[in-house]
Amino acid sequence: MYNVIVISDSLGETAEQTAKAALSQFENLDYKIQRFSHILTLDQLENIISSVEDFNNSIFFYSLVDEFLLTSIKKILDLKKANYIDVMTPSIIAIERMCGISPSIKPGALRKLDENYFKRVEAIEFAVRFDDGKDSRGILRSDLVIVGVSRTSKTPLSMYLANKNYRVCNIPLVPETTPPKELFEIPNSKIIGLTNTPENLNKIRVERLKSLGIPQGSSYSDLNRILEEIDFAMDIMQKIGCPIIDVSNRAIEETADIIINYLKKQQKKFI
Structure with missing residues (x-):
């Protein structure tokens, strides 16, 4: 059984749908999804990650826009040698490069x-x-x-x-x-x-x-x-x-x- 952990500063529907779309490409994959919504503090983030027992069989999909939380989750998951996907940041950066406008960085904007x-x-x-x-x-x-x-x-x-x-x-x-x-x-x-x-x-x-x-x-x-x-x-x-x-x-x-x-x-x- 693989664990898919979805973390979001909003409801997390976008991150979860992204995870499901990727998982659907693998037949007969046994997994369960846990979604954590409205994560806005470091304490919340650390509590979620510390509850995970098996990082080898887990993957994190996170949708966060706060710079401090983004830096923190990446550092923690790197230390745990965990698998993770930043759902939102690459898209924001690509759009910023295209239009030259800084993002508003508002949790739940989508x-x-x-x-x-x-x-x-x-x-x-x-x-x-x-x-x-x-x-x-x-x-x-x-x-x-x-x-x-x-x-x-x-x-x-x-x-x-x-x-x-x-x-x-x-x-x-x-x-x-x-x-x-x-x-x-x-x-x-x-x-x-x-x-x-x-x-x-x-x-x-x-x-x-x-x-x-x-x-x-x-x-x-x-x-x-x-x-x-x-x-x-x-x-x-x-x-x-x-x-x-x-x-x-x-x-x-x-x-x-x-x-x-x-x-x-x-x-x-x-x-």
């Missing part, structure tokens, strides 16, 4: 990056699942709810904000459909209304119908119908008491910046 990545993926999946009023239950779980008439950029805006780690659902406001009751059960500070000029909506919808191969004359692009929808939506948004943004002549990024700044201000009120 873990924080991973958490940010998975949070963004979860937000994107959320936006897709609760797009265009597919499931009103998403309203209660959202960081933000976007409401408005059709073709006010609700979906692209939701996806853009999801890439900024916000869980967003969007709800179309249509005269024939009663707005979900959940809209009135959450703070209006978590809701943003979108509107546009009737002329812009008319042009956008006419082009939309053309792209779908639908002949002109549909009520969808009719100006009177658009005015009716806008009036209905404005009435609902005013009842909710949420901010309303006119997206006419605004890029998605510009509208998103307005929303993000608004959300940050709301968060500060409760800090």
Whole structure:
């Protein structure tokens, strides 16, 4: 039985996965992995190493960024004539040489990056699942709810904000459909209304119908119908008491910046 000891100043998942990837190249190898996370002091390091009985049949995979700990573990393991792999340092040095920028040397920095990545993926999946009023239950779980008439950029805006780690659902406001009751059960500070000029909506919808191969004359692009929808939506948004943004002549990024700044201000009120 071979012992694989993983030591990290964070969770140690990266070092352990590296070890497993290497070990998988050897068939029928009998081994066990011990992982030690959040190792930040020399005492912790020495206690782990002193607990190892057989250094000949052991290998250390360590992911540490503190210079003192890196120097210490190398000296100790060299004295023990132990087998070891520094998982992180060669990669950091190679990148430093390439870009000429000194690393920040922050324990757990990769873990924080991973958490940010998975949070963004979860937000994107959320936006897709609760797009265009597919499931009103998403309203209660959202960081933000976007409401408005059709073709006010609700979906692209939701996806853009999801890439900024916000869980967003969007709800179309249509005269024939009663707005979900959940809209009135959450703070209006978590809701943003979108509107546009009737002329812009008319042009956008006419082009939309053309792209779908639908002949002109549909009520969808009719100006009177658009005015009716806008009036209905404005009435609902005013009842909710949420901010309303006119997206006419605004890029998605510009509208998103307005929303993000608004959300940050709301968060500060409760800090």
